[in-house]
Amino acid sequence: xxxxxxxxVAARAGVSIKTVSRVVNREPNxxxxxxxxxxxxxxxxxxxxxLSARGLAGNRSFMLGLIYGKPGAHYVLDIQEGVxxxxxxxxxxxxxxxxxxxxxxxxxxxxxxxLDRRIDGVLLSPPISDHMEAIxxxxxxxxxxxxxxxxxxxxxxxxxxTNDLDASFDLAEVLxxxxxxxxxxxxxxxxHRAVGLRFEGYRKALRANGIPFQGELVVVGDNRFHxxxxxxxxxxxxxxxxxxxxxxxxxxxxxxxxxxxxxxxRIPEQLSVVGFDDAPISRQVWPSISTIQQPxxxxxxxxTSILLEQLRSGEAEQHPSMHxxxxxLRESIAPPPSGKA
Amino acid sequence: xxxxxxxxVAARAGVSIKTVSRVVNREPNxxxxxxxxxxxxxxxxxxxxxLSARGLAGNRSFMLGLIYGKPGAHYVLDIQEGVxxxxxxxxxxxxxxxxxxxxxxxxxxxxxxxLDRRIDGVLLSPPISDHMEAIxxxxxxxxxxxxxxxxxxxxxxxxxxTNDLDASFDLAEVLxxxxxxxxxxxxxxxxHRAVGLRFEGYRKALRANGIPFQGELVVVGDNRFHxxxxxxxxxxxxxxxxxxxxxxxxxxxxxxxxxxxxxxxRIPEQLSVVGFDDAPISRQVWPSISTIQQPxxxxxxxxTSILLEQLRSGEAEQHPSMHxxxxxLRESIAPPPSGKA
DNA sequence: GTGAAAGCGCTAACAG
DNA sequence: CTGTTAGCGCTTTCAC
Numbered sequence: 001x002x003x004x005x006x007x008x009v010a011a012r013a014g015v016s017i018k019t020v021s022r023v024v025n026r027e028p029n030x031x032x033x034x035x036x037x038x039x040x041x042x043x044x045x046x047x048x049x050x051l052s053a054r055g056l057a058g059n060r061s062f063m064l065g066l067i068y069g070k071p072g073a074h075y076v077l078d079i080q081e082g083v084x085x086x087x088x089x090x091x092x093x094x095x096x097x098x099x100x101x102x103x104x105x106x107x108x109x110x111x112x113x114x115l116d117r118r119i120d121g122v123l124l125s126p127p128i129s130d131h132m133e134a135i136x137x138x139x140x141x142x143x144x145x146x147x148x149x150x151x152x153x154x155x156x157x158x159x160x161x162t163n164d165l166d167a168s169f170d171l172a173e174v175l176x177x178x179x180x181x182x183x184x185x186x187x188x189x190x191x192h193r194a195v196g197l198r199f200e201g202y203r204k205a206l207r208a209n210g211i212p213f214q215g216e217l218v219v220v221g222d223n224r225f226h227x228x229x230x231x232x233x234x235x236x237x238x239x240x241x242x243x244x245x246x247x248x249x250x251x252x253x254x255x256x257x258x259x260x261x262x263x264x265x266r267i268p269e270q271l272s273v274v275g276f277d278d279a280p281i282s283r284q285v286w287p288s289i290s291t292i293q294q295p296x297x298x299x300x301x302x303x304t305s306i307l308l309e310q311l312r313s314g315e316a317e318q319h320p321s322m323h324x325x326x327x328x329l330r331e332s333i334a335p336p337p338s339g340k341a
Numbered sequence: 342x343x344x345x346x347x348x349x350v351a352a353r354a355g356v357s358i359k360t361v362s363r364v365v366n367r368e369p370n371x372x373x374x375x376x377x378x379x380x381x382x383x384x385x386x387x388x389x390x391x392l393s394a395r396g397l398a399g400n401r402s403f404m405l406g407l408i409y410g411k412p413g414a415h416y417v418l419d420i421q422e423g424v425x426x427x428x429x430x431x432x433x434x435x436x437x438x439x440x441x442x443x444x445x446x447x448x449x450x451x452x453x454x455x456l457d458r459r460i461d462g463v464l465l466s467p468p469i470s471d472h473m474e475a476i477x478x479x480x481x482x483x484x485x486x487x488x489x490x491x492x493x494x495x496x497x498x499x500x501x502x503t504n505d506l507d508a509s510f511d512l513a514e515v516l517x518x519x520x521x522x523x524x525x526x527x528x529x530x531x532x533h534r535a536v537g538l539r540f541e542g543y544r545k546a547l548r549a550n551g552i553p554f555q556g557e558l559v560v561v562g563d564n565r566f567h568x569x570x571x572x573x574x575x576x577x578x579x580x581x582x583x584x585x586x587x588x589x590x591x592x593x594x595x596x597x598x599x600x601x602x603x604x605x606x607r608i609p610e611q612l613s614v615v616g617f618d619d620a621p622i623s624r625q626v627w628p629s630i631s632t633i634q635q636p637x638x639x640x641x642x643x644x645t646s647i648l649l650e651q652l653r654s655g656e657a658e659q660h661p662s663m664h665x666x667x668x669x670l671r672e673s674i675a676p677p678p679s680g681k682a
Numbered sequence: 683g684t685g686a687a688a689g690c691g692c693t694a695a696c697a698g
Numbered sequence: 699c700t701g702t703t704a705g706c707g708c709t710t711t712c713a714c
Contacts, residue, residue, distance in 0.1 A: 019700060
């Protein structure tokens with residue numbers, strides 16, 4: 001078994017190998033009864049087309065590439081699983097490639113990936129989805145690509161996205177609705193642009209509620225836990241410290257909580273904290289963090305299906321697809337201390 | 342460029358394509374000057390052998406499979422990166438396959454993987470590395486495999502491992518050395534056998550120090566944060582609660598810490614907590630958790646190189662390789678409350 | 683040591 | 699709608 005090749009199937013079904021090929025590739029121009037006969041033969045023989053033979057003859061590799069940065073382990077795994085779920089059933093294999101945004105070698109690594117593996121198409125996940133150099137490279141090589149949650153030059157290629165800005169706006173409004181006026185913000189890593197939109201949402205919410213923006217309440221972070229710790233330290237040292245802190249992701253929000261606890265602050269009574277991502281850490285600290293859940297896995301699936309469609313049709317259809325995020329309110333928020341409100 | 346094929350190289354070097362093939366495959370029987378000439382031509386033309394052509398002719402796929410469970414996101418990513426780091430330079434691609442230990446379909450999925458992709462070799466990471474059904478399947482199919490941190494039937498196949506038991510013994514002895522006598526233990530998921538060894542280390546340490554084993558101090562967990570919360574709740578409700586809790590992994594240790602905080606206990610003054618894995622969470626909770634760091638990435642690299650060696654030589658060499666773990670002592674431990682010691 | 687010929691299993695043009 | 703004929707680019711025999 002499993003040694004069956006296309007000739008065996010053709011013989012058993014009483015057709016030519018070309019017809020078998022047509023059935024396997026879902027091409028039209030095969031009469032229904034013929035198709036069924038071939039399919040039966042395939043099933044009986046447990047025939048699986050040899051990928052390398054198909055690749056050699058058709059000049060395709062049946063491999064998709066996923067190039068990703070490291071915005072957090074769970075984010076990466078979610079993306080991977082979403083992509084796998086979509087590409088396996090379609091006969092595509094996935095080649096994963098971790099890449100550093102600032103790594104000068106990324107360009108070389110990508111060339112190697114394309115040249116060596118002859119990837120059929122590429123998925124770019126944040127923050128690499130904003131790495132225009134990489135994108136240009138792929139474009140020049142004529143490799144179809146789909147970007148996940150890009151923030152710049154969005155017209156250039158198909159993409160999927162979520163509404164970071166609006167969700168962030170909503171979350172900030174929740175804090176404002178509770179009575180907070182001095183809300184600190186810890187930004188994400190500057191390279192990670194999608195996270196930058198979260199800052200925009202915060203500012204927009206301030207504006208919408210007539211709260212003046214205060215530069216001293218903003219600290220630049222880098223998406224990591226430690227940046228949250230440091231940022232909180234800075235913010236809490238202000239002459240007039242914030243009554244709430246909005247961290248651009250949950251890792252940093254976790255850092256804020258740790259610092260607050262170390263300083264002996266009670267959360268949420270003395271300080272409200274919110275994050276973004278609905279990462280495991282948001283449920284694991286105490287009190288648990290109010291945050292925003294994104295349909296990461298779904299975005300990855302959609303991105304993959306867009307890429308597969310593009311590979312089939314040959315043309316890049318621009319149907320940007322929006323996967324809305326939603327608020328997850330938990331224990332970490334409360335009205336500001338009465339004296340401050 | 343990049344369109345160069347073997348004939349181009351042969352022409353430029355003034356040899357036959359067979360000789361080029363020999364050089365590319367590092368075969369013997371090529372005179373040094375000839376080899377150099379060919380290598381020069383390859384470099385000048387930026388020639389890359391087409392994988393599908395090699396695969397078709399040589400009946401290999403140049404793909405390795407990695408089948409893994411979900412013992413934690415960071416664990417998985419570390420393994421992936423270790424494997425990638427090793428196989429890319431050797432011209433192998435990696436096919437990742439997340440699998441559930443209890444999933445009845447795992448067998449089918451693996452068959453598909455083998456049949457469809459014609460994987461050359463497979464790496465099994467915990468807890469799948471103890472999934473004997475999967476292993477039997479691969480063996481029957483004649484697919485070389487290497488297991489990462491297996492605990493049962495270790496003679497059957499090559500493997501890499503770490504000293505879970507000894508490290509766990511050492512950590513338990515640290516607690517005992519501080520004066521603890523009632524030490525709670527929260528076990529890992531029963532399917533995840535490697536984690537089971539950690540329990541053995543704990544028992545061995547008790548024995549070595551003449552402390553009687555008490556069943557009531559042991560709670561069965563499942564490696565997840567929530568199990569740590571629950572387990573701690575149970576242990577702290579005992580008539581005579583433990584003065585220290587050893588969780589079989591850091592996720593659960595994090596849960597223990599959260600429960601302790603919720604109960605108003607101060608750590609480590611009133612309760613010492615230790616975990617295992619040196620996962621990010623061990624640094625992110627407060628106080629940070631004493632734990633054990635394992636060279637996961639290195640294990641993955643070694644496993645991969647063993648597999649590659651096996652593919653080259655054709656025979657499975659049994660040189661089980663041990664990667665020692667090491668203690669990481671942090672804030673979460675102290676002598677027991679004086680009344681209890 | 684090196685080369686010539688013969689496929690590997692499939693798809694791409696064409697014919698019919 | 700179906701079949702025939704050539705390759706795809708490489709590795710294998712097996713000569714030399």
